[in-house]
Amino acid sequence: MRPVYTFRNVLELVDVGIHFKPSDSKSLAHINFSKGWWGFSVKVELPPIVVDDFTKPMLLNLIAYEMCYLNAYEAWVTSYTSLLDTLIDNGEDVKALRKVGVLENSLGSDEEVAKLFNEIGTNLVPYKSAYLNAKREIQKHYESWRNTLFSQLKKEYVKSPWAFFALLGAFIALLLSGVQTYFTVWSPKSTCDDLCMFLKSNHHL
Template structure:
């Protein structure tokens, strides 16, 4: 089979950001379960720590349990003046016919929007080296994610394992008690 040239410049960028095999069949919506969304500060209070991943692929989000705490690993990204237009163009590209229908960028933005409600959430992720802020204040970055992700519909299969593990951790009264102690 012959390698095809990308149809669009955004396709090149997207292939560097998204692992096409990241979202497997099955999901919290399809199983009848409900996966809640919690901000970074809520997760921190529940004993979940944050760490930047080695990969910059937006689909490389991991959640690992430890004895009394947990670790959410997120790809490090740089936020600057071009971030908003880059993400909006990628979301628009994903909505076009004849493009991959996994909605990887859209799902990542929705997931990050769930983590970032306020400047404090952004500050926590910035302090861990996950979000590198060259845009302005932490509130400006929080507003950016909240604005970009408004009205987006993510892939229901996206990050389903991570969301499920977060829910199980946050619903464990013993783990929450230990984290608060």
Template sequence: MMFLDGCFILQYIYGIVNAIPEVLDIIHHAPLVLRGLFLLENQLPFIVLQVLMRLKSEKYKGEKMIMAFIKRIRGEPGEIGNILIQQLLPSGVTLLTGDWYTHRSARDFTSVGIQFKPSKTSQLTDIDFMSTCTSGTLQLPPIIVDDITKSILLNLAAYEACPDSVTDVGVTSYICFMDSLIDQDEDVKVLRAKGILINFLGSDGHVADLFNEIATDLVPSPHAYVEVKKKIEKHHRNRMKIWIADWLHTYFRNPWTFIAVTATILAITLSVFQTILAAIQTYLTAHPPKG
């Protein structure tokens, strides 16, 4: 049975990657096929696929074909292929040590001067935080969210929870990190506007519900993203940065407010200069230069 299933999987992957007409005729069933491929109960030992691939091609050529298939199905922007290939192949994720001190959503971050930016890759470990004198930027890997995202992430998390799993719960930690940023649709809106969440699922509320649901009862690694969390916490503890961010958010969030504040500052400045000039003129009148 594993031999037949393995042959089907590799032939399906080969057909998609090489655009074989007979396989492309059933491409509209791809979501159903993918759900079946990634269900925990349907998993084959990767060594079975490796043995079968060696019968037709070199080992690494076959693995490249699998990666090309995942990218083709999921799409390049924010593709989840790097997540999946790590669960087929030996994991290369390195996690850090530390704690997440407090829970704050994406909308809360923007109110204290923290902006969001897509990472250069879609690797789950490609998360970083950079701080400046007045603000901060949290980089997150972009990800497509569609009808099969929930099934894929849940099954990868379930795979990591297996007693004989050799993974480092990287997917589980990522899900929990995203859940900490997403409480409701407004948080999704913030991340979507920055190109981090590519929403093919529906409303922003549906995306928020997805992450909230799949993160239920999941326990992340206590060492995941520790350096990023420390930097964020340090930013939150800097009262001067928070004050500046709050001031900018309050008075410069739209053009009309900006114009009003600028006009007020200009009027005050001109008034101060006028007062100074008047004082100088009064002094010179009372004390005319001698000679």
């Protein structure tokens, strides 16, 4: 059964704490998925690409070449192009990848680049995807309710700093209340307590 991936584009993945960066190597074989702070955020390293007037014919020719060898272990160009088509829906996705250095746009507008990959990616299905493990990890992080909730809270409180301080104050008040309750119930009996009980019983305090 072919695995199902429900993530839509770069911006949707950024919303749940998945960030992209260019890999040190330009080899299409190099893609890396690494978890960050407490697993709430991850980094996906992608081979950088320069998109210009020659990109579309070059990719189409290389994809056609790979299609002639269906028994090849990895169809790198086809897999990479398919992945970019999955990540890019519109110009905003291109802009996000361009800002982090994964993509260099020498073609024109970001919308033109998005259109290029959407056109090439139509009905493009790699015979053997080279990035199955990375896609599986991205989907796993994307589906995590914990990561989604954390990212939504972070986005909400970044937009409203006062709401963040209110939440922090409420958390501190709750913590102090819990500490006070603990010491009230579980604090060890002191000699002062014995003295107070003696005075009460003998002097009717």
